[in-house]
Amino acid sequence: MDAPAAPADSQWPLWEVFTQEAQGAPHEHAGSVHAVDAEQALQNARDVFGRRGKVISLWVVPTEAIVASAPSDAGPFFDPGAEKAYRHPYFYKVPKGIRVY
């Protein structure tokens, strides 16, 4: 037991898997699989994340194609959104006793 797998026999590219559990629901990140190509990625994703018949649609995306914001950006990157109170309904005053919705 001292022979590790030959270099050529190594893991395949990584794919991120998104599953949809009901018609009209959003696709949500479920996890990842290794696969040689998109077709095999779909099959592996079905076997790993769709064994209970809940999943009705699958997306697979090469992991390296995903661009993510960095955790250290979390403050500055999203701050401008928090400063704009006028984007929220409670910013606007309505005379008492009137139902706006």
Add this chain to the structure above:
Amino acid sequence: MYGANVETAADRKAPAPVEDPALLAEFQARIDRGESIEPKDWMPARYRRQLVRMMSQHAHSEIVGMLPEGNWITRAPNLRRKMALIAKVQDEAGHGHYIYCGTETLGVSRDELVDDLLAGRAKYSQIFNYPTLTWADIGVIGWFVDGAAIVNQTVLAKASYGPYARAMIRICKEENFHKRQGFEICAVLSQGTDAQREMLQDAVNRWWWPSLMMFGPSDTDSPNSRDLLAWRIKRFTNDELRQRFVNLTVPQAQAIGVRLPDPDLRYDADTQNWVFGEIDWAEFWAVVNGNGPCNRERLAARNKAHADGAWVRQAATAYAAKRAGAPRDGGSTAAA
């Protein structure tokens, strides 16, 4: 793994890295606020190392755990049992995949982890180094082993590392089927012939103590426990979880009329716990260190399966390369 999280000699030798106290304090504050830690977040090297060890041992346990039960697929007593067992063993493969993927988010490749397992450098739950001698073992494994896994994993589902916690939530949803199908087998055997009841009792006798050992060394003998608890990698101690399992299982055993092989087992009204006898830790360490009844057999089976599957992996790589019109380069970094 299912809790035991055994340290190897190499782990103990690794030097403790010096961390920036400010970052460390902020990290601890995030944990204390109940936030979940995500792959790109800053984390102490020791947190990462403990997680890699615990998650990889857990993933290996799922994969090796397929072997004792797979042993009975062709001999399941009827089609219903056979379908259930195939589905359960397939789930365990899935569990291994979820957790290997989680471990990869910490910067370790699945290949490295599989290599460690095949070369005998990695640990996995000691429970899978016991043989499955009769059909009743399949029932008792579902009942005890998956039952113990549920106790552990329900708690891990709230662990601080996001990818691990999410994998646990997915797994917990599937474990209930595992436990119920096992308990059903036991309940049916307990209503059967004398020979069937004896077979069940014999399986219970053999699996009870190893199942208690699944929760890992006693708290007095778990040097890492304090850190793991502070970082919410664990949320309860090994002994607390073991007690929870015993309290759950004793009434189930009584309900189907099997005896648990512990003369010291008694109910303590004050603590509302089922107090149990002394665990044979010498046996635990012998099995963990490679000298259980099936350690060599399990490793040999994994190595054979990996070698026998090599042509499939090569064929898939060659096929993908051909379809992409790319030169065949062995495929290790084949473009996605």
